[in-house]
Amino acid sequence: MASNEPALDTPLPPVSLYGDAPGEHESWEEWDPTEESVRPVRGRHRVARQRGGLARSSTVLGVGVIAAVGAGGMATAQPKPPVSISLPDAISENLPDLGSLPGVGALVAHDAHDASGGHAPEAAAAPLTAMGLSGGDAEQGATDAGEALRARILQQAEQQKAGAAAEAKAAAQQAAAQRAAEEAKARQGAAEAKAAAEKKAAEAAEAAAAKKAEEERLAKLAASYSLPVGSYTLTSTFGEAGSMWSSGHHTGLDFAAPTGTPLKAIHAGTVKSAGWAGAYGYRTVIQLDDGSELWYCHQSSLAVSVGQRVGTGDVIGRVGATGNVTGPHLHLEVHVPSGTGVDPMAWLQSKGLNP
Structure with a gap:
């Protein structure tokens, strides 16, 4: 397996986070890499290992971008001022265009100067507050992710409330139907009991009438019949x-x-x-x-x-x-x-x- 030879230990220039010129606590010198100071890397990937201001500046840029994103927030309703990051001209020329990064150009100020000494315009980008918006939210007129999230939460709450109301209505209808069935059953039972009582009364009346008729018949017969002995x-x-x-x-x-x-x-x-x-x-x-x-x-x-x-x-x-x-x-x-x-x-x- 091939191994890479170590690069020369060349001191890295310090990078200023406060501007193009070194501050009172830091100093740096211009470093011009040569073939002797930067040797080609042998191996499978053959990627030159850069050391110096560019690598450190990229690291600082990444930290700055993360800090800027954290400072801006992912869906805040309160806008925050952009954060400026100053880099040397030699480093800023190798950086990607911030305008191509969505949601970053509005937060990070581009302080690099063009060749004529003028101030380059800030890259226009969509604010982070618009990230997370769906097509439906946009059609409904939502322009802020927080407002869209709030609207979705309210919509879900309304749906849950409507579902609970529908369930309560269905339960009430079922209970009413059950009560109606029980009342109908009770009325039917009462009607059957009344009919049975009326039938029983009619049968009793019929039996009484039959008994009376039999008594009358026997009385008539008794008038035409007599016991054979008076005392016995x-x-x-x-x-x-x-x-x-x-x-x-x-x-x-x-x-x-x-x-x-x-x-x-x-x-x-x-x-x-x-x-x-x-x-x-x-x-x-x-x-x-x-x-x-x-x-x-x-x-x-x-x-x-x-x-x-x-x-x-x-x-x-x-x-x-x-x-x-x-x-x-x-x-x-x-x-x-x-x-x-x-x-x-x-x-x-x-x-x-x-x-």
Whole structure:
């Protein structure tokens, strides 16, 4: 790898930051480089290493420019006076034109003199306050970066405020819709409850009316029907099991009463039979108009004859203890038109009577 030979240690001239002439604390001499003082650099890049006033002056210029930029600010709303940097003529000739540097010419004063001794005009450049402006800002009339930034911040704040207002409005609308739905549901529930109450009341009224009609019907029936005995005690009911009955169970309803107690016709009908009937003792059978038959058994005496028409409450015989009995009583049986025996208790109740 090639190496560079060190250059001659030639003292560098001091550079004044206050003007072209040295001040009272500094002095410098003109340095004229020659081939002996500046040797060519061998190596890959072959770049001559300059030492002396030019390099130091460039460094000073860079520091001055940075200081000037820092002094000017990047987007300040308050303009600041330009900063002047004085350089020797020999150095200033090799410096770039400050006018070609955007935003610098307005801050740094060009103090170099032209050949005629006149003062060169300052390079016109855009102020630093205009840096950072977008095309949209320019179209809106913004000329200052700080004002443009402020405008963008305000615009973002307005957008955020509008977004928050839109979200609040949407939330309020959603809450209102939810409240409306809840109110509608409550109204629907109240209407359904009212309809259910009205239906229940109608059903209750209908049931009451039906009950009343049934009571009236039974009352009318009761007027045409009568219990067979005025004073009695129920001793055996329909369907009871026992060895005393040939069928193995009781087939009627027993009204216990003293011998000789009058027996009355339960309903109007025709006497079908009246006489001895074996285990039933003396029995009277009355056939009703619908074909049903009423059997009055164990009588002590008979008061009607076959074919006789009787009405409700007419006396047809007397309580006795004839036939297969253990004591005086009326054994009552009810047979429907088909001939099947049914429970006398239920049949009497269906006619409005309550034994």
